[in-house]
Amino acid sequence: MNDHQFILIIFLAAFIIITAVFFLTYRSSLRPEEKSDGIKKPLQKRFYFLIALTIVLVILLSVTIPKSPYFKYSDQTPAKVVFVDAMQYYFFMSEQAIDPAKPSGADSIIIPVGQPVEFRVTSLDVNHGFGIYNSDAQLVTQTQAMPGYVNRLRWKFDTPGTYHILCLEYCGANHPNMRTSFIVK
Amino acid sequence: MSAQSLKKTTATWIIVIMTLFITAIIFGILMRLNQGNDYKMSSPGFYATMTTHGLTMIAIWSVAGMVAINYLLTRYIKVPNSLSVFALVFTVIGAAMLWYATFVGQFHAGWTFLYPLPLVKIAWAKWATPLFFFSLVVLGVGWLVWSVGLLVQILKKYSLKQAFAWQHLSKKEPEVKTPPLILISTVSLIGIILSLIVAVILLALTFAEYYSGGAFVNDSLLMKNLIYFFGHTIANESLYLGLAALYELMPEVSSRPKFKTTWYVALAWNCTMVFILTAFFHHLYMDFVQPLGLQMVGQLASYFASLPAAGVTAFSVFVLVFRNHIKWSLTNVLFFIGIMGWLIGGVGALIDATISNNVALHNTLWVPAHFHTYNAMGNVLFCLAFFYWVANEFSGSQTKTKAQQLKTALLLIGGFGFVLMFYLAGADSVPRRFSNYPAEFKSAPLMATLGAVFATIYLIAILLIFIEILRKCVKAFSAS
Ligand code: HEM
Ligand SMILES: [Cu+2]
Numbered sequence: 001m002n003d004h005q006f007i008l009i010i011f012l013a014a015f016i017i018i019t020a021v022f023f024l025t026y027r028s029s030l031r032p033e034e035k036s037d038g039i040k041k042p043l044q045k046r047f048y049f050l051i052a053l054t055i056v057l058v059i060l061l062s063v064t065i066p067k068s069p070y071f072k073y074s075d076q077t078p079a080k081v082v083f084v085d086a087m088q089y090y091f092f093m094s095e096q097a098i099d100p101a102k103p104s105g106a107d108s109i110i111i112p113v114g115q116p117v118e119f120r121v122t123s124l125d126v127n128h129g130f131g132i133y134n135s136d137a138q139l140v141t142q143t144q145a146m147p148g149y150v151n152r153l154r155w156k157f158d159t160p161g162t163y164h165i166l167c168l169e170y171c172g173a174n175h176p177n178m179r180t181s182f183i184v185k
Numbered sequence: 186m187s188a189q190s191l192k193k194t195t196a197t198w199i200i201v202i203m204t205l206f207i208t209a210i211i212f213g214i215l216m217r218l219n220q221g222n223d224y225k226m227s228s229p230g231f232y233a234t235m236t237t238h239g240l241t242m243i244a245i246w247s248v249a250g251m252v253a254i255n256y257l258l259t260r261y262i263k264v265p266n267s268l269s270v271f272a273l274v275f276t277v278i279g280a281a282m283l284w285y286a287t288f289v290g291q292f293h294a295g296w297t298f299l300y301p302l303p304l305v306k307i308a309w310a311k312w313a314t315p316l317f318f319f320s321l322v323v324l325g326v327g328w329l330v331w332s333v334g335l336l337v338q339i340l341k342k343y344s345l346k347q348a349f350a351w352q353h354l355s356k357k358e359p360e361v362k363t364p365p366l367i368l369i370s371t372v373s374l375i376g377i378i379l380s381l382i383v384a385v386i387l388l389a390l391t392f393a394e395y396y397s398g399g400a401f402v403n404d405s406l407l408m409k410n411l412i413y414f415f416g417h418t419i420a421n422e423s424l425y426l427g428l429a430a431l432y433e434l435m436p437e438v439s440s441r442p443k444f445k446t447t448w449y450v451a452l453a454w455n456c457t458m459v460f461i462l463t464a465f466f467h468h469l470y471m472d473f474v475q476p477l478g479l480q481m482v483g484q485l486a487s488y489f490a491s492l493p494a495a496g497v498t499a500f501s502v503f504v505l506v507f508r509n510h511i512k513w514s515l516t517n518v519l520f521f522i523g524i525m526g527w528l529i530g531g532v533g534a535l536i537d538a539t540i541s542n543n544v545a546l547h548n549t550l551w552v553p554a555h556f557h558t559y560n561a562m563g564n565v566l567f568c569l570a571f572f573y574w575v576a577n578e579f580s581g582s583q584t585k586t587k588a589q590q591l592k593t594a595l596l597l598i599g600g601f602g603f604v605l606m607f608y609l610a611g612a613d614s615v616p617r618r619f620s621n622y623p624a625e626f627k628s629a630p631l632m633a634t635l636g637a638v639f640a641t642i643y644l645i646a647i648l649l650i651f652i653e654i655l656r657k658c659v660k661a662f663s664a665s
Contacts, residue, residue: 003542003545004545004612004613004620006192006535006548007542007545007612008608008609010536010610010623011532011533011536011608011612014529014532015532016531018189018525018528018529018532019525019529022521022524022525024521025503025506026506026521028507028508028509029504029506029508029509029510029511030506030509030510030511031508031510033510034510035510036510037508037509038504038507038508039503039504039507040508042500044560046449046496046497046504048299049500050492050496052489053492053495053496054492057488057489057491057492058219060483060488060539061484061488064539064541064542065481065484065540065541065542067540068283068480068541069473069475069540069541069544070477070540070541072481072625080393093195093468100451107430108554112310125305125306126301126302126305127300127301127302127405127409128297131467131470131548131616132626133614135446137613137614137626137627138547138613138614139549139614140328141544141600142471142544142547143471143473144471144473145406145463145473146303146405146406146409146472146474148404148405148406149405149472149474149491150474151471151472151473151474152473153473158390164625166315166616166623168547168548168549169299170232170295170299170302171302171310171616172227172306173229173232173293173308173620174228174233174300175618175619176616176619176620176621176622176623179623
């Protein structure tokens with residue numbers, strides 16, 4: 001199961017539980033007036049509910065924060081650095097630094113499989129996104145391309161194949177067609 | 186101020202908001218049909234429609250909450266009717282300017298108008314950029330005057346500490362009791378005012394660059410922080426205004442004891458105010474140059490914002506309804522479903538506000554999925570509940586709703602079906618803000634078409650409810 005499927009299942013489970021709780025609560029309110037007894041000790045129950053929720057949130061925080069992309073492979077030396085300059089509606093990618101006055105990119109980029117690589121992503125005009133999709137059209141990882149700043153994205157590709165870059169920040173009318181690709185082998 | 190003029194202004198607001206709402210839903214359906222390849226728009230046309238849809242929706246559902254608290258606050262404080270009338274005029278003019286800029290001028294930088302897109306390599310009529318920004322100025326001035334005016338009226342009766350209900354934190358039965366409506370309105374109005382002040386700074390910086398002819402250039406990261414502080418805060422505070430109406434009305438229409446401000450209600454809303462002002466950092470998770478500390482604050486604030494929300498508001502509604510005999514009318518049904526939609530959307534938001542998930546979800550359809558859930562199935566329903574209740578007040582009778590079950594069923598099926606199509610596509614990595622989908626997203630067009638079908642069902646429910654509200658308003662005012 002990949003990350004996306006896991007996320008969807010967690011969400012759908014929560015959706016079903018919340019809907020069920022609301023439905024049952026609604027049903028419980030259809031009783032006649034004289035049988036209304038409400039909930040006993042609501043303050044105490046609320047207190048326990050809040051404690052339980054806090055514990056769940058703290059656990060989730062401590063599990064997920066270390067998995068943030070900022071810490072990915074940060075203690076390793078990348079095997080390759082790829083420079084990316086985004087511009088309406090292209091991506092220039094090169095293994096050498098790109099001159100913003102005369103931007104140009106390599107014809108094809110090849111990335112070594114199983115080794116950490118670093119993308120240094122910036123933009124020459126408006127904000128763009130740098131979304132890396134695998135050959136099954138699943139989003140692998142991403143960062144933003146912001147003018148005046150360089151975002152460093154590290155990743156290790158374990159599956160060889162063609163990967164597509166899609167622009168993931170709305171940048172104008174031709175935004176859906178802004179794309180490129182690279183090969184992992 | 187006479188009660189009659191308050192009623193007339195409120196009724197006018199309802200008609201303006203609902204008319205704009207129905208039109209904006211139709212724009213939404215057309216966008217979904219375009220994404221499903223069932224209907225063809227030009228690409229700039231799609232994005233002009235998207236910009237109009239987004240901003241119109243944000244605008245009307247913030248003012249809808251203001252209309253509600255403005256009406257209900259008159260139970261506790263004096264509110265000059267001129268404030269609401271002033272905002273109404275400015276909202277209508279602002280919306281007209283906005284639509285002119287987008288539909289005639291083809292301005293299409295999206296509702297977040299992310300810097301520097303509106304300023305560089307402009308792909309629309311030259312005049313549309315300043316017109317768009319001036320439309321925001323007009324809208325902003327109307328709301329700023331209104332929200333500051335309401336806050337001033339609150340502070341004429343309550344001290345600031347009392348308006349924040351701080352006396353409830355230390356004493357069980359303080360002399361001056363702060364009604365929940367006052368507390369929540371204060372917290373939300375302050376949030377709205379802060380977000381509008383940031384909007385003023387944002388607009389000033391934008392105009393400075395626009396009119397400097399290239400001499401002054403802004404910093405993209407700072408501008409992005411400002412834009413999301415404004416956008417996130419205004420969208421969330423509007424929802425709290427809807428909740429303020431719920432606190433005031435839900436127990437009343439359910440014939441249950443009024444919600445009281447207790448120490449935990451006071452604490453929860455004070456915490457909410459802090460969390461909500463820092464949660465916006467979650468919009469910048471994918472900007473790795475943002476200081477790491479702010480990224481962490483973003484996730485912490487987003488997580489803990491859910492505690493007061495779920496633990497106090499949702500739990501209170503649960504205690505109100507559970508095993509109690511409730512006379513259900515459309516008003517409390519809408520409040521009840523609204524809380525459910527708000528919680529479900531909240532779970533979707535919490536998942537996305539987790540940095541390690543955000544890598545997989547940022548700017549996919551998961552984003553419109555969750556915010557449409559707590560808007561279309563949350564805040565909209567809170568406001569509709571108020572509209573329906575107030576229309577009944579006008580006509581003098583809380584009569585039984587016609588075909589209440591049918592309306593509820595259409596709303597539930599249409600609304601949740603519509604957002605579910607966004608969630609499924611989002612979890613399948615389909616990007617948001619794509620007018621058409623590249624061929625590799627095989628199921629995306631089908632989901633878009635189904636989304637349009639469900640949205641049409643939702644629209645039918647909205648139309649039926651609006652017609653009933655309209656009838657009641659017309660009846661009330663033609664008799665008087
Ligand atoms: C059933 C009614 C609605 C329909 C059919 C609808 C449809 C849509 C669609 C198709 C999009 C573009 C999604 C994308 O590809 O990125 C969108 C965006 C949006 N919608 Fe809705 N929507 C509805 C209700 C609402 C409501 C109630 C709100 C209230 C706040 C809202 C606010 C927005 C916003 C802010 C955007 C983002 C615009 C942008 O990206 O610039 N919508 N909607
Ligand atoms: Cu783009």
